[in-house]
Amino acid sequence: MDMVSMRLEKLRQADLNLLVTFAAIAEEKSITAAASRLLLSQPAVSRALQRARAMFEDDLLIRSRNGFELTLRGRKILDELEGLLPRMENLVAPALFDPMREKSHFRISGPDNVCTVVLPRLCRQYANGRYQVQFEFLPWQSGIAELVEHGQLDLVLRNDEGLLPSHFQLEKLYKENWICAVARDSHCGDRLSLKQYLSASHVVVSPYEGVQTIPDKQLAALGAKRSSCIRVPYFGVALQCLPGTELVLTLTSGMTSVIKNDRRLRLVKAPPELHAFHFLMAWHPRLNSDPRHVWLRGAMRSTAAALNS
Numbered sequence: 078m079d080m081v082s083m084r085l086e087k088l089r090q091a092d093l094n095l096l097v098t099f100a101a102i103a104e105e106k107s108i109t110a111a112a113s114r115l116l117l118s119q120p121a122v123s124r125a126l127q128r129a130r131a132m133f134e135d136d137l138l139i140r141s142r143n144g145f146e147l148t149l150r151g152r153k154i155l156d157e158l159e160g161l162l163p164r165m166e167n168l169v170a171p172a173l174f175d176p177m178r179e180k181s182h183f184r185i186s187g188p189d190n191v192c193t194v195v196l197p198r199l200c201r202q203y204a205n206g207r208y209q210v211q212f213e214f215l216p217w218q219s220g221i222a223e224l225v226e227h228g229q230l231d232l233v234l235r236n237d238e239g240l241l242p243s244h245f246q247l248e249k250l251y252k253e254n255w256i257c258a259v260a261r262d263s264h265c266g267d268r269l270s271l272k273q274y275l276s277a278s279h280v281v282v283s284p285y286e287g288v289q290t291i292p293d294k295q296l297a298a299l300g301a302k303r304s305s306c307i308r309v310p311y312f313g314v315a316l317q318c319l320p321g322t323e324l325v326l327t328l329t330s331g332m333t334s335v336i337k338n339d340r341r342l343r344l345v346k347a348p349p350e351l352h353a354f355h356f357l358m359a360w361h362p363r364l365n366s367d368p369r370h371v372w373l374r375g376a377m378r379s380t381a382a383a384l385n386s
Contacts, residue, residue, distance in 0.1 A: 095132060096158055098125040103137075103155050106144030113202065114177065116375040174368035176208045176376075181369050186215040186224070187234030188284060190312045191356055194331035195234065195250075198380045217284045217310075225361050232373060233359045236291060236329075245359045250377060251384035254330040255292060255351040260319045261343050268346040269325070274303065277325045280315045281305040292327050295351055316342065327351070331384070356381075 101111040102122065112122045130137055137151035147155060174181070187195070192214055203210060215230065222242050224230040234250070235241060257274075259265045265277070275296075281303075283290050289297070296302060307324070309315050315326050320341040327347060336342045358377055364370040 092128065092132070095125055095129040096162065098122060099129045099137060099151075100155060100158050100162060102126060102145060103147055103151065106146075108145075110207075113379075116372075116379050174372050176203070176210045176372055178209065180209045180211075182211045182213065183231045183369075183373050184213050184215060184229065185232045185234065186217055186221055186230055188217045188236070188282075188312075190282075190329050190332055191234045191236070193312070193335065194329075194384065195377075195380060198383065199376070202380060203376060219285060225359070228361075231360065231364070231370060232377070235357050235359055236354060240285075240288070241359050244362060246362050246365065247357050247359050248374070248378075249355040250358050250381040252353055252355050254353045255327055255347040256330050256333060256336075257345040257347045258316060258319060258326045258328060258336045258342050259324070259345050260322055261341055263319075263323055263343075265323070265325065265345050267344075269348055271299075271301070271348040271350050274325070274348045275301055277303075278323065279303050279305040280307045280309065280318050280324050280326045282310070282312050282315050282326075282328070283308055284310045291354060292351055299350060 098111065098115065098117075101114055102108060105111045105114060108119055108122050108126070112119045115122065126138065133150065133154065135150040136148050137154070138145040138147060140146075196212075196214060199212060204212065215224075221230065221233055222245075225233060225245070226242075233241070233245075236253075241247070257265075257269060265273075269277070281290060281293075293303065307315075307318055309318070312326075312328050312332060315328070316335070316339070318324060319326055325345070333344065336344050358374065360370065360374070
């Protein structure tokens with residue numbers, strides 16, 4: 078076997094993904110930070126480090142008071158990678174997006190109950206000064222599909238795929254149940270049967286005029302209908318309508334903490350006939366291979382992972 082063939086055989090046996098993981102840990106000095114940067118789990122990054130150590134027959138990184146420190150062999154490899162990795166990236170994916178070095182602005186829209194659950198977690202994870210990305214959340218409004226079509230929105234968070242064009246790409250993010258909120262001094266018990274639910278007067282949240290909400294669709298499938306005296310576009314406003322009334326508000330379980338933190342309100346279990354559903358993220362298919370958008374979808378999956386656990 079000639080020298081070139083021997084080198085190719087050696088490269089074929091090597092897992093080049095380990096180089097990327099090693100470089101991320103070395104730069105971050107933390108497996109947790111490297112996992113967040115790479116959008117991987119901490120156990121996956123730890124396993125990759127062990128495989129890299131075996132491949133190079135060296136510890137590469139050792140723990141210290143300040144996190145991980147490089148061995149002499151690790152320092153030499155990292156120095157080589159600082160010039161090699163950018164060239165490799167340009168060779169296989171010329172438009173890779175690095176959110177820690179490249180500035181980018183993402184425009185996202187979703188109903189306020191989704192934003193209440195997702196946005197704080199997204200900010201804690203990515204709006205911490207280490208990333209160069211900016212997130213702008215736009216109000217949920219009519220004509221959302223047209224904004225996506227014309228490139229004015231990067232991502233839509235939605236709980237009813239039927240309201241979006243069939244050619245949009247959809248992915249489930251996390252699952253939620255229905256809960257009810259009432260005034261603390263309401264005569265409602267801690268649980269509503271379907272009969273009690275239908276006899277109550279409701280505050281209904283509907284951002285679109287004339288569009289049936291998910292609870293109403295589920296009730297219609299049973300041949301039932303609830304009565305409402307107030308319809309508003311936002312859950313935050315609807316919650317303010319409850320104190321001092323006998324009104325019932327049906328909302329998603331992700332907002333449980335909001336109700337528990339308001340002494341004027343209390344939680345009531347919704348009828349079991351209102352079954353769980355998934356929140357989705359949706360985007361235009363032209364963005365499937367856009368490196369910025371690939372990263373954004375990964376960030377959303379990472380943010381929603383805790384909601385699925």
